[in-house]
Amino acid sequence: MALAVLGVGVNVHQTRDQLPVDTATSLALCGAVDPSREVILADFLAEVATRHRQWIAGGDQLAALVDDYRAVCATIGREVDIHIPDGGLVHGVVDAVDDDGRLVLTSAGGRTVYSAGDVVHARLRPA
Known part of the structure; x- marks a missing residue:
């Protein structure tokens, strides 16, 4: 289940x-x-x-x-930080949502899928 x-x-x-x-x-x-x-x-x-x-x-x-x-999905194509359950933080761009509903993220570490974590969209800072 x-x-x-x-x-x-x-x-x-x-x-x-x-x-x-x-x-x-x-x-x-x-x-x-x-x-x-x-x-x-x-x-x-x-x-x-x-x-x-x-x-x-x-x-x-x-x-x-x-x-x-x-x-x-406003997250696809966005730069994000993913706060993962083990306390880690991954920064990258969300390329897609796979057929299992996981985020596909490209970061400095390569392309990875995430099924759990708090996703924070990067926001442009005012000039």
Whole structure:
């Protein structure tokens, strides 16, 4: 049995000064008019359930799920730091997500796949 851990956070009503970092935003700041946490949660859980059914079905449905993920994955092509579970840190560029959902990273050490770790996108520093 495979295990996946999913952590998600959504800033709903926060103002600019309430956000934890300069690059964060909230639905309210993006123009959502009185966003309902209940509606957001219900829609999110419905989508997770749909995607879970694709995963469990396997075959063509799983392939479609993987393709959909790759199409919107903001990490592919990005320079990142991966904080791996043993305490190490690897810096490189994410080339792809393989068919098993692992990040394919090219770094000074070569090309490696990672299935666990905290991924931090490198951000351009303002001039």
